[in-house]
Amino acid sequence: MKQHLIQQYSELQNHLNLRLATKYQHKMDNQLTAKQVLLLELIRTGGSSTKELAIQLNISASAVSQLLNKLEEKEYITRTINKENRREIILKPAAKGERYFEDMHMLEDEVNRTVFGQLPLEDLEQLVRIMKKLNSIIEGD
Template structure:
């Protein structure tokens, strides 16, 4: 019984993701890979050492360097040397990187309004509770 419900949840979740992607795909910057987006997210929230980025993404520091090179060449980030500690590199979002997150927020607002906004408040509360529990389970693993 439980397995059938979980399979149904997976199917419905996949269907929702596919429908959202096809409906809003034209509004998303498709130049970036998933790992590049995660890296930008981390830089945006202040994680800027190559070692810390590698740890968060569970990849090697050389892989992080390659991702940073691509993001810099695509003008999403800016690297500079810390004048107080010349061995330290400062990573910041470039204008294009900041614009990416502005557009993402507008898209999220649109989806929230057009999709989640159609649900009754009680359903939204249940969804938050359930997603919170799922996140706690994954974090505990």
């Protein structure tokens, strides 16, 4: 019974994601891969070195360098040499990278308002409790 419900949830979640992606595709920046988005988010939240990013993404430093090259080519990030430690490269989102997050935040607000905003208060409270539990389970791994 439990496995059946988990499978049903998974199918419903996939269907919801597909419907949302289809409905809002015209508002999404489709120039980035999932790994590039994740790397850009890590840089935005303070990821600084290639080695550190490689550990966080569980990929090689050379793979991170390739992703960084693509992000820089597409003008989503900037790389500058630290004047105090010339061996260190400072990674920061460029204007286009910041705009990406602003656009995604606006899109997320729209989805929250138009989709989740239609749920009754009790359902939203239960959904938040469940999401907190799931986050706790993942953090415990």
